Amino acid sequence: MIQVEHLTRRYDAFTAVNDVSFQIGQGEVVGLLGHNGAGKSTIMKMLTGFLEPTAGNIYIDKLQIGKDTQAIQARIGYLPENCPVWPEMTVIDYLEYQAALHGVAPLLIPRRVAEVIRRCALKEKATATIQTLSRGYRQRVGVAQALLHQPDIIILDEPTNGLDPTQILQMRQLIKELAETATVIVSTHILQEVQAVCERVLIMRQGQLVVDARIDELQTAHGLHLAVNQDASQTLQQLHGVTTITPHAANDGLWHCHVEAEITLAPQIASAICNAGLQLYTLEIQKRNLESVFADVNREVAHG
Numbered sequence: 001m002i003q004v005e006h007l008t009r010r011y012d013a014f015t016a017v018n019d020v021s022f023q024i025g026q027g028e029v030v031g032l033l034g035h036n037g038a039g040k041s042t043i044m045k046m047l048t049g050f051l052e053p054t055a056g057n058i059y060i061d062k063l064q065i066g067k068d069t070q071a072i073q074a075r076i077g078y079l080p081e082n083c084p085v086w087p088e089m090t091v092i093d094y095l096e097y098q099a100a101l102h103g104v105a106p107l108l109i110p111r112r113v114a115e116v117i118r119r120c121a122l123k124e125k126a127t128a129t130i131q132t133l134s135r136g137y138r139q140r141v142g143v144a145q146a147l148l149h150q151p152d153i154i155i156l157d158e159p160t161n162g163l164d165p166t167q168i169l170q171m172r173q174l175i176k177e178l179a180e181t182a183t184v185i186v187s188t189h190i191l192q193e194v195q196a197v198c199e200r201v202l203i204m205r206q207g208q209l210v211v212d213a214r215i216d217e218l219q220t221a222h223g224l225h226l227a228v229n230q231d232a233s234q235t236l237q238q239l240h241g242v243t244t245i246t247p248h249a250a251n252d253g254l255w256h257c258h259v260e261a262e263i264t265l266a267p268q269i270a271s272a273i274c275n276a277g278l279q280l281y282t283l284e285i286q287k288r289n290l291e292s293v294f295a296d297v298n299r300e301v302a303h304g
């Protein structure tokens with residue numbers, strides 16, 4: 001269990017992470033989503049013990065960052081945003097070197113290196129120097145180094161950054177495989193990444209955690225959408241059970257309206273609109289999804 005309590009990080013007067021708390025259970029696959037500068041990398045650096053929090057605590061089971069940082073790092077595999085790979089080394093030399101740095105016993109190193117080369121599909125590039133690799137292969141080398149010490153928590157900062165569509169699919173597949181045996185936290189500013197591989201999302205906005213939800217919970221019914229030939233607000237306001245009505249005139253010449261109400265109210269809404277002499281073009285259940293939640297969260301910022 002990862003437990004983050006009131007985590008704050010300031011850079012001088014600027015607060016990059018502001019009082020963030022969450023828990024992640026063993027085996028979960030969690031996406032840390034937010035626009036550039038939202039504070040994702042800063043959180044990941046603190047989780048992995050590479051950056052000290054200004055305030056707050058991080059526990060991994062009974063271990064605490066700060067007190068037990070080394071023991072925690074032994075359990076964590078980390079792909080930093082800009083994975084520092086040595087361009088002139090071959091993949092195999094680099095991984096052997098990293099295995100030693102991760103504290104893998106010398107006798108075990110060849111076996112572990114072979115294993116991560118297999119898992120990350122790097123066999124055909126094993127003897128190539130890193131500088132000759134494509135961006136996708138370099139990212140895989142970065143993931144491979146994170147797995148050498150068989151961590152049970154894997155933290156990947158923007159793992160698909162700069163990859164082409166085929167490489168993105170391969171990376172997603174790799175993350176899914178990793179998730180079979182470890183807790184995985186993936187940061188990204190691309191919500192399709194979260195949708196593709198995660199079961200839960202933490203959305204960051206300007207240093208704050210604004211959404212913490214399971215992806216399937218986000219996809220719940222969320223009111224009704226209507227398209228009517230005129231503004232139907234007055235008619236709808238008279239209906240018991242309608243809480244919020246947000247109408248707007250759209251380019252198609254109709255008034256579109258989001259109504260906060262139980263979906264069982266749909267037949268009464270349809271009757272009321274027809275009885276008022278208005279023409280109803282659309283009445284449908286509106287579903288919230290990750291895309292709409294992310295857009296809402298960031299619209300709030302844009303509108304202050």
Ligand SMILES: Nc1ncnc2c1ncn2[C@@H]1O[C@H](COP(=O)(O)OP(=O)(O)OP(=O)(O)O)[C@@H](O)[C@H]1O
Nearest residue numbers: 011016034035036037038039040041042043081189
């Ligand atoms: N060392 C630093 N000194 C000063 N400000 C910093 C430092 N590192 C990060 N920041 C600022 O903190 C904020 C959060 O940065 P962070 O890298 O955590 O965001 P992010 O969500 O990971 O964004 P990105 O996807 O662009 O990496 C940004 O405004 C960034 O400019």
